[in-house]
Amino acid sequence: MIGSSPATDISVTSGSHTDTGLRRSVNEDALLADYPVFIVADGMGGHEAGDRAAAAVVEEFRALxxxxxxxxxxxxxxxxxxxxxxxxIAAGTTRGAGSTLTGVVAVRQHDIPHWLVVNVGDSRVYRLLSERLEQLTIDHSVAQEMVDAGQLTRExxxxxxxxxxxxxxxxxxxxxxDFWLLPIVTGERIVVCSDGLTGEITDEALRAGLMMGGSPAQTAHSLVGQALSHGGRxxxxxxxxxxxxxxxxxxxEDTTGGFVHSESVTSTIEVATARSSRRRTTHG
Ligand SMILES: [Mn+2]
Known part of the structure; x- marks a missing residue:
């Protein structure tokens, strides 16, 4: 898939792949990769509510x-x-329903093309730029809170x-x-994924897979294949x-290799209405 914008000449090539994995009977993930929208939703809930929730997220974004x-x-x-x-959807179920949402959408800010990175939950966005991989999102999870508190290592x-x-x-x-606004950079490779990928392969394996030289479609297939070979839970x-x-x-300064977490290189912006309360939600 190639999308281009006449006004800005932004040209993007993308590929995607989703798989139920080896342990689950239903794929409750949904994704949309069609310029300028590249998002993943990981649904949760009983009796098919999870896949309906994820599909509902994608359907709203399809309008963009x-x-x-x-x-x-x-x-x-x-x-x-x-x-x-x-x-x-959740109101019509007994066990509830929910979904993560993560990804990037190309927007204009001060007439310069930017990625608006969006995240709710523990799906992730990464960026590979000049051999350096960085995670652009921060998980909304108990595990992330424990890492932040020094009680758990990232590994x-x-x-x-x-x-x-x-x-x-x-x-x-x-x-x-959470939203972050980043100028679109020629040569960058962006990954949007559910935790079914990052739960099976390390950041270093992800970085290596992204640097193998395959097309976006080949790379998406190959990364999913790696997660399957690690158990596909x-x-x-x-x-x-x-x-x-x-x-x-x-x-x-962006051209050194390795992995960095994004906090130091991106800034959070406030564009949504804040909801202050929190609820812990389990998903697979
Ligand atoms: Mn998941």
């Missing part, structure tokens, strides 16, 4: 496909609509027994989204996209 003039507020409004749609997150407990979800009371969804042209050019 093909739009060249999006502003951060448009995305924030879509997040609100998606939250309302999932809440409606222990993937195997921690309470790793599925998230602290924010679409459709839940704690649904406030959850639904696995992966979007890979390359910015081929039209973005800014990377700064010199």
């Amino acid at each position: 496909v093909g739009r060249e003039d999006l502003r951060p507020e448009d995305v924030a409004a879509t997040v609100e609509r998606a939250h309302a749609a999932v809440s409606t 222990q997150m993937a195997t921690y027994e309470g790793r599925n407990v998230i602290t924010r979800a679409m459709g839940g009371e704690g649904s406030r989204a 959850d639904n696995i969804s992966t979007i890979v996209l390359d910015v081929v042209a039209g973005g800014i050019h990377p700064r010199l």
